[in-house]
Amino acid sequence: MIPLSVPHIFGNEAKYVQECIETGWVSSAGAYVTKFEEVMAEYTGAKYAVACMNGTAGLHLSLRLINVKRDDLIICPNITFIATLNAVTYACARPLLVDVDTKTWQMDMDLLERKLETETYQEGGNTYLKSSKQKIAAIMPVNVLGNIGDMEKMLSIAKKYNLPIIEDSTESLGSFYKGKHSGTFGKLGVFSFNGNKIITTGGGGMIVTDDEELAKRGKHLSTQAKISAHEYIHDEVGYNYRLVNVLAAIGVAQMENxxxxxxxxxxxxxxxxxxxxxxxxxxxxxxxxxxxxxxxxxxxxxxxxxxxxxxxxxxxxxxxxxxxxxxxxxxxxxxxxxxxxxxxxxxxxxxxxxxxxxxxxxxxxxxxxxxxxxxx
Ligand SMILES: Cc1ncc(COP(=O)(O)O)c(C=O)c1O
Missing domain, CATH: 3.90.1150.10 (Aspartate Aminotransferase, domain 1)
Known part of the structure; x- marks a missing residue:
């Protein structure tokens, strides 16, 4: 059998996992979580990284972080893995699908630019779809198969229509556009460490951002929005979306190679x-x-x-x-x-x-x- 895309484990993975088991730090607290976040921030060039249980959770959290509201529209490519749109749906938003470029297979930015011009209107600094009057709350480009589309055009569209960018970079760890790492072009970028990805933690994800407030709130929301280390007091509805130490340990070892x-x-x-x-x-x-x-x-x-x-x-x-x-x-x-x-x-x-x-x-x-x- 010749597999499609499977884990490649040939470094310190077993050693670091063993250490987690021997010290008892197998769950959601532990030094490897912080270490993995530091390694990912450094590699991608983002200021902050927040580990989470998988890429889908990272995308969902990111939509919460930019305060997407019910029935808002999120611009997504029509060709992507279902998880992108599932995350949009978990956030109670809806996708605004955009066809892909026939050569790069990434979201067609020329088409998006033309359609935004004719199919939307602006009011109070926001952009709305004419046909349904729904607010367009974000652009979520996907770096399909690790390739990257026309980011310059995307940035100019985002600026013109006042749209935050959440990059679904789940497939593009190690991909660069003019020397800048994927996932670092907008407000937030999300990576996946699923078993079929370029590195894996078995299952895992990472949000990257340059915004300290977003990073802090991302960590907070992923930890059931708990406000005190020693008491059970929560200030909003959060999630148990943390990555566990034993998986972060695998991630640290994977990044070494x-x-x-x-x-x-x-x-x-x-x-x-x-x-x-x-x-x-x-x-x-x-x-x-x-x-x-x-x-x-x-x-x-x-x-x-x-x-x-x-x-x-x-x-x-x-x-x-x-x-x-x-x-x-x-x-x-x-x-x-x-x-x-x-x-x-x-x-x-x-x-x-x-x-x-x-x-x-x-x-x-x-x-x-x-x-x-x-x-x-
Ligand atoms: C384009 C895309 N988005 C989102 C995801 C979700 O990542 P995960 O499987 O870690 O939840 C994946 C990978 O599985 C993906 O390929």
């Missing part, structure tokens, strides 16, 4: 491109000038997607289709969707993710490529 993992991801991408770019109608995600992606999960676009999917999986080369676009899911069919040509549908019908784990051997990569070529 992150450079090696990132280097291997780049090698895997370069190998696939060299071998597959000229095969049949295979295309890769376009990377814009100034973007340095982490190449988390290699995904190719081809009209033979369904055939390839079956052929590879039958041979135990684990491959997956892309996420069904959000506007096609029952829960979001009625939500507004900015699109001209519905590129999302074509991308969904033609994209397939192929094995990309950083612990794949060169022999395994050659097997993947050889098997793909058999289909053309």
């Amino acid at each position: 992150f450079d090696k993992v990132l280097k291997r991801k780049h090698e895997i991408d370069a190998f696939y491109k060299a071998e597959l770019q000229a095969v049949g109608d295979i295309e890769f995600q376009e990377v814009l000038d100034g973007v340095d992606p982490n190449y988390w999960l290699c995904t190719i676009r081809t009209s033979k997607m369904r055939k390839l999917l079956q052929y590879l999986n039958e041979r135990k080369i684990i491959s997956r289709p892309f996420w069904m676009p959000m506007n096609q899911l029952n829960m979001f069919k009625g939500d507004p969707y900015f699109t001209d040509e519905n590129h999302s549908a074509h991308i969904y019908e033609n994209c397939i993710s192929i094995p990309s784990s950083s612990n794949l051997s060169n022999e395994q990569l050659e097997t993947v490529v050889k098997t793909i070529k058999e289909v053309y």
Whole structure:
């Protein structure tokens, strides 16, 4: 079996976990939580980092932190993993879906700019959708597959329409735009350490921000909004969204080897491109000038997607289709969707993710490529 994207554990993980167990610091307090937050803040260049139990919780918390209200709209790409929109729904808000760029597969910023111009109005410093009079409360771009879209355009849109940015950077640890790390462009950015991500804690997440107040309140809300260390007094409805020390310990160990993992991801991408770019109608995600992606999960676009999917999986080369676009899911069919040509549908019908784990051997990569070529 050649897996799709699995944990790569080859450092101090067991040692640090053992230490947690031996000292009894296995739960939500402990030095590794703070250490992991420091490591993540330093790596991303954010001033503050708040650990949480997973990326979905981090996104939900972030929406609470910017005081999203019931029925507010959050601008999200139509192609993303469901967790982005689940978090929006937990916050009692609704998505305003935006089609993706046909080349980068990221939220189409030109389309967003055009539609905001014609479909919205401004009042009292806020932006509202004309058709429903709902307030647009934030933009939540997603760095799909570790790639990054046109951030400059996004920043100018956010400024013009007075919209805070929460970056769903769950897939893009190690991705940079003009030297700046993903997740650090807006008010808040969120990372995931799910088992399939570029590093993992088994399950985990991290919010990053430069805003001290947001960081403090994020920690507070993730800790049941408890105001005293020794008494059970709470000042608002909070969550038990903390990351536990034993998982943070794994995160610290994973980050010690992150450079090696990132280097291997780049090698895997370069190998696939060299071998597959000229095969049949295979295309890769376009990377814009100034973007340095982490190449988390290699995904190719081809009209033979369904055939390839079956052929590879039958041979135990684990491959997956892309996420069904959000506007096609029952829960979001009625939500507004900015699109001209519905590129999302074509991308969904033609994209397939192929094995990309950083612990794949060169022999395994050659097997993947050889098997793909058999289909053309
Ligand atoms: C785009 C996207 N958003 C959100 C999440 C949620 O992260 P988690 O699984 O840590 O809750 C993930 C990953 O699973 C994701 O890929």
